[in-house]
Amino acid sequence: MTFDLWALGLQAANVLILVWLMQRVFWRPVAAAIATRQDTVNAITQTAKATQAKAEAALAEATQARDGIAAERVKALDAARSEAETAAKTILTEAQKKAETLLATAKTQIEKDTAAARKANAAEASDLSLVIAARLLDRLNGPAIQSAFLSQLVDAIAELPEAEQATLTDTPTGIEVVTAKDAGALRAEIEQAVQSAFKGKPKLRFVTDPDLIGGIELRGPHFSLRNSWQADLSTIRKALSDAG
Template identity: 40%
Template sequence: MTIDWWTLTFQTVNVAVLIWLLQRFFWKPVSSLIEQRRRTTQGILDDAETKQKNVTGALADIASTRAGFVKESDDIKTAAHLSAEQERAALLADAAKAAAALDVAARASIEKDRSAAATALSQRASTLAVDIAQHLASRLDGAAIQATFLEWLLKAIAAMPENERREAARDGSSLVAISAAPIAADDQERYRRLIGQSFGSHPDIVFQTDATLIVGLELRGPTLVLSNSWRADLAQVAMSLTP
């Protein structure tokens, strides 16, 4: 096989020229274009990555905001529930206070009515008792009744402590004997003598009448009150009947 060195040399030169031409007029512009496209693509990728990061951050902010909304909603619900419970408790307390006040008022009204009824009944009973006593007194022997009350008065004087008896009726002291009906002058002298003997002194006794005594003989002085009459007895009975 024979090699044509001139042809080989010519072709080699042609290839070298072609490579030079390609490198100068094709590969550099293409390489520059590729580098530009690479940079553009990288910029687009970097921008996309930045946007992705921004989107991720925005999604995180949205999630945080939603979590905040949920927490705020739960807090609002809890606060509303607590407020409703407090208001319900306050309403129940007010209702209980109102019911207690009504109960107290009702009890007070009932007690007032009961007391008024008891007072009215006691007054009616006292009035009836006085009427009955006056009716009985009008049918009894006045002298005998007066003698009985005089005896009771003398016993009451005798039952007094000695120091009180002496203090109540010193010689010359003034006493008032009150009877339901007038006492005759002769009887007055006898009453003075008997009363003075019971005191062991000589007091000055003045006689007065008071029909409201019904029947009896009471003795009063500066330091002495001896209630000895049906009026006094009826008053004690009325007090015992008063609730």
């Protein structure tokens, strides 16, 4: 049995060199490859986590924005509804006011029209009644009535002031004695009674006017003494018209 110290030293040196070489060509490169892959995986994981966090943040932001939009939409709808209600109220109020105004105007107009119609009806009725009365009176226009009208005329002349009577008596154009029909037999009687009433002899001219219906009137250039059914009916119509 031998023990070679040179061999011991050489083998120790060989193994040390082998350790050094293997570290350079095997252990370090493979470990570096593993570390690189781990770093890459870690980096990818970190990137993925960051991307996920970013995506989650974006999602949260989008959700928040969506909620905001929804709230804004609700707010806008509320505002629009409120505005519409206000506008509707305003329009309704205005329409109500207008309707009330129209109604009041219509009522007033109806009242006016009713009053006018009533007045017209009254006028028409009075006219009709006067026409009826005139026709009836026309049938009553006999000598007795004429005598009555003559006596009333005489009374009226007597009531005139003397100065006026004198003026009328002196009128150069004379006084027209108007009757509805030709006086005929009453002419002389009328002439005598009028002259007696004037206490003079005015110039008389007989004129026929069927519109008088009945009665005897005196007319001058500036004078008129009405004494007929027409005058009475005119007075009545005026009175009715004033009353209506």
